[in-house]
Amino acid sequence: MSETAKLRIGDNEIDLPVLVGTEGNRVMDITKLYAQTSCITLDEGYANTGSTTSQITYVDGEKGILRYRGYPIEELAERCDFTETAYLLIHGELPSADELEDFRRNVRLHTLLHEGMKTIFAGFPRDAHPMAILSSVVGALAIYYEDALRPNDPDHQELAIYRLLAKMPTIAAFGYKQSIGQPFIYPENHLTYCQNFLQMMFAVPSDRYEADPDFVDALNLLLILHADHGQNCSTSTVRMVGSSTVNLYSAISAGICALWGALHGGANEACINMLEKINNDGASIGKFVDRAKDPNDPFRLMGFGHRVYKNYDPRAKIIKGVCDRLLKKHSVASPIFDLARELEEVALSDPYFIDRKLYPNVDFYSGIIYRIMGIPKQMFTVLFALGRLPGWIAHWREMHDAPGGMRIHRPRQLYTGSSQRKFVPLIKR
Numbered sequence: 001m002s003e004t005a006k007l008r009i010g011d012n013e014i015d016l017p018v019l020v021g022t023e024g025n026r027v028m029d030i031t032k033l034y035a036q037t038s039c040i041t042l043d044e045g046y047a048n049t050g051s052t053t054s055q056i057t058y059v060d061g062e063k064g065i066l067r068y069r070g071y072p073i074e075e076l077a078e079r080c081d082f083t084e085t086a087y088l089l090i091h092g093e094l095p096s097a098d099e100l101e102d103f104r105r106n107v108r109l110h111t112l113l114h115e116g117m118k119t120i121f122a123g124f125p126r127d128a129h130p131m132a133i134l135s136s137v138v139g140a141l142a143i144y145y146e147d148a149l150r151p152n153d154p155d156h157q158e159l160a161i162y163r164l165l166a167k168m169p170t171i172a173a174f175g176y177k178q179s180i181g182q183p184f185i186y187p188e189n190h191l192t193y194c195q196n197f198l199q200m201m202f203a204v205p206s207d208r209y210e211a212d213p214d215f216v217d218a219l220n221l222l223l224i225l226h227a228d229h230g231q232n233c234s235t236s237t238v239r240m241v242g243s244s245t246v247n248l249y250s251a252i253s254a255g256i257c258a259l260w261g262a263l264h265g266g267a268n269e270a271c272i273n274m275l276e277k278i279n280n281d282g283a284s285i286g287k288f289v290d291r292a293k294d295p296n297d298p299f300r301l302m303g304f305g306h307r308v309y310k311n312y313d314p315r316a317k318i319i320k321g322v323c324d325r326l327l328k329k330h331s332v333a334s335p336i337f338d339l340a341r342e343l344e345e346v347a348l349s350d351p352y353f354i355d356r357k358l359y360p361n362v363d364f365y366s367g368i369i370y371r372i373m374g375i376p377k378q379m380f381t382v383l384f385a386l387g388r389l390p391g392w393i394a395h396w397r398e399m400h401d402a403p404g405g406m407r408i409h410r411p412r413q414l415y416t417g418s419s420q421r422k423f424v425p426l427i428k429r
């Protein structure tokens with residue numbers, strides 16, 4: 001017998017169907033609320049509102065669980081590579097050996113950019129932020145590849161997906177090379193996804209380059225851990241923008257812009273800046289923890305807290321472990337990593353953070369690994385975007401393939417502005 005919730009508004013009492021998810025989570029379905037009551041709900045920031053049903057990623061914030069298509073993130077991190085994980089997220093199943101090779105081959109086919117796109121990079125100032133470059137050039141794919149823009153055409157969809165997976169690393173690396181005045185390094189398709197990106201980032205025409213296998217493994221892991229996370233801000237942006245039936249390139253470009261924000265993916269860059277500031281300040285960590293707790297001080301501990309996780313972010317746990325191992329193996333001292341661990345310890349023993357269930361999130365330690373790999377901090381969120389791309393694509397496809405058909409996203413509002421008033425001509429104002 002399916003459960004219902006009763007809602008009484010004035011003399012009107014209605015039953016709301018209660019839907020139950022795979023893991024037993026219950027939601028009240030208010031799809032017919034306005035039709036039955038002429039009332040809507042209000043939920044700033046959507047903390048209590050589900051935008052859709054989804055079969056892609058399960059996040060249990062209380063228990064710190066994260067699964068892609070049912071597979072625990074810990075297992076995928078251990079046993080998959082990023083391309084395999086991308087296939088899983090986009091197609092819903094782990095690929096067979098043939099399916100995976102076919103997927104890899106199709107991605108490899110599209111790693112080059114249209115030569116005309118190189119002039120876009122030349123137009124950017126040297127200090128352009130790499131996220132602004134990424135969102136601009138990904139948006140420009142809709143100009144240079146206008147032969148596959150129809151979102152409802154399966155062939156166009158497939159081609160756009162391969163192009164994005166293949167070209168985003170190239171765009172990211174070209175943007176970096178442009179910013180340091182070095183020549184673009186073209187993709188080499190005999191390399192793996194992560195080897196290729198690192199060689200495009202760090203190789204120079206005059207020297208042979210071989211990516212450190214530890215860094216290739218670390219990048220692979222980080223991309224997997226960032227690959228999807230349900231209806232987060234940037235994924236919801238991709239869905240919102242994509243719901244207008246604009247092409248996939250433009251929807252992904254919008255997602256990149258949303259991810260750039262310091263409250264979202266931009267937190268990895270903001271966190272390193274915060275740790276460097278604390279380190280250079282020489283003051284006690286306590287001073288910054290007190291600032292983070294002060295409601296009148298805008299300072300927040302970047303890389304801490306989460307809308308959904310009220311437990312340790314499982315991704316942060318894995319990344320912290322990799323930091324430790326990489327630093328030890330490369331006998332690199334990292335005062336920033338020591339500081340981060342000390343900061344975590346102080347915060348997690350402080351009632352302010354305990355009461356609010358604020359823990360390190362995916363962005364707290366990731367920047368430390370990127371630094372060890374020689375990735376400049378303005379590129380940290382670009383790497384988050386490279387990881388999140390298959391998740392964005394999977395959600396965009398899931399929305400387009402929704403059984404009942406896709407509807408444009410158009411929230412309502414509660415109007416609290418002026419009631420009708422008479423126009424006042426300029427001479428009387």
Ligand code: SDX
Pocket residue numbers: 045228229231232233262263264265267292293295299300301302303304305306307308356358361362363
């Ligand atoms: C990502 O959604 C996702 O899944 C995102 C993500 C993904 O994979 O897509 O996981 C990636 O974006 C991780 C989050 C990265 N952002 C940061 O690290 C920025 C710092 N964190 C905060 O700004 C905050 O925790 C958010 C933005 C992450 C969550 O904000 P919420 O859910 O709106 O929580 P809130 O701001 O209402 O905070 C609740 C309370 C407040 O105190 P009170 O009003 O109760 O007194 O906790 C406090 C906040 O002031 N608080 C913090 C804090 N985070 C929350 N206080 C100090 N430092 C912090 N970092």
